[in-house]
Amino acid sequence: MKSKRICLTAPYLVWSVGFIVLPLVIVLVYGLTNDNGNLTLANLAAIADPIHLSALGQSLLIAFGSTAISLIVCYPLAYILSRSHQSSRLVIMLFVLPMWINFMLRILALQMVLANTGIINTVLGFFGIPAQHLLYNRRAILIGMTYDYLPFMLLPLYNAMCRIDRDLIDAAADLGAGRFVIFRKIVLPLSMPGVISGIIMVFIPSISEFAIADILGGSKILLIGNVIEQEFSLTNNWHLGSGLSVVLMIFIFISMAIMNRRGESEVQAL
Amino acid sequence: MRSRGQKILERIYVVLIFLLMYMPIFILIVCSFNASKARSVWGGFTLNWYVSMFQDPDVMAAVRTSLLLTTSAAVIATVLGTLACVGMTVASRRFKKVLMSVTNIPMLNADIVTGIAIMLLFVRFWRLGFASMLAAHVTLGVPYVILNVMPKIEGMNQSTYEAALDLGATPAYAFRKIIIPDILPGILSGFLLAFTISLDDFVVTYFTKGAGINTISTMIYQQVRRGINPEMYALSTILFLLILLVLWAVNRIQAVQEGNGRRKEAAR
Known part of the structure; x- marks a missing residue:
């Protein structure tokens, strides 16, 4: 009986070999060869090209920035929400709702807010302040990524904090711990899994993002995602594009290993 | 414990973030009723964009593609993932x-790499089109299904299933009557997540879509670069309201179920 049940994994096993492992092997093959089919490391080494290196640097900078800002904004928010009893479920739902709105729509909406004729500048103009150039610079990309990925930080933090046993905090308070001690000794360590999975869920999409940079950065700022995308859509150099993808992938898996993958399971229980 | 002042500060903080998050969406909705094409000029109230949106064949085609793609991808991902979870309970x-490490790859890898990888697969061995998009979206969704179903299966009481077999149930019958109802909440939330991931996706779709085929995401991307048609605002508003409705319904159902559960518990 049991030996039969293992067959149920067969469809997914075939699927994951065909659509997860095989495609990555193809990327690797493209990345390690040139047009003539010869083995080469040039496509991987191309990351050292100043343009590519600066793109990778910009991506890292913006990804770190948006991850840090979302963590700083969401941590107190998640804490407040997890402590309030009244209808907190509906409130958290409202905060996560933007996550269900199409990614492109959110960018589009943000573009309208930041535009030269957008709402912020209209309000500023009302007070006689000259229009600010809010769009098409690095700050706009940073705002866009933070806005877009904020719910992905909030949710794991909130879930982790909800699991903290209220009695622990009460017991600590009874035993004379001050607010700061309670935070440092109980809340902070117990919310760490949420912090880690929040960081992962914001950092990874933002390091490889190209559409936000394209729309809010006005194609002026090249991120590593834009470079890779252009190798496929403009210059048609698939070998170079694949090579850079491999580098990006290695990069991501190294940062994952550093952060250790404790927090993965936080994605569940939406 | 908390002082009144602190409570007020907390309130202000929550409301402030809330407003910041919803301001862009609110402006989008207002613009969908604006007769003027310019974003900062109010040209009067109109429903014209809604009318022309429904008559625009490109928009309607993209909506149809998105719905078909997302629904079928979520269904396939849910079936594949659930079966895999059930099978894995007896695996070494x-x-x-x-298998779990392989499953983690699409979830942890950059979307751009996943998209390029599946694109290269299809270009090399077949061609790009609806099938390649579907394959990519299913691949994106399965890990989330497994992540939601796995803990439910592991937390399940195995002896109920074995008792059913001892009492003469066929494995298929016991599977349907015992295992499925037990893990149903996990399956549903997995399905919902796979659906969301697929509907929201832009990057992977962008690389795996064939020429001339668009989802809502890729259509908006093209339009944003060329100059946006206010029909998009109307479409966004409708989608937003739909999502709000669905989430509200899900919330209601869960609340009712929980209420029933509590009543049952009390009856015991």
């Missing part, structure tokens, strides 16, 4: 570990 630890 090593087999399970390998």
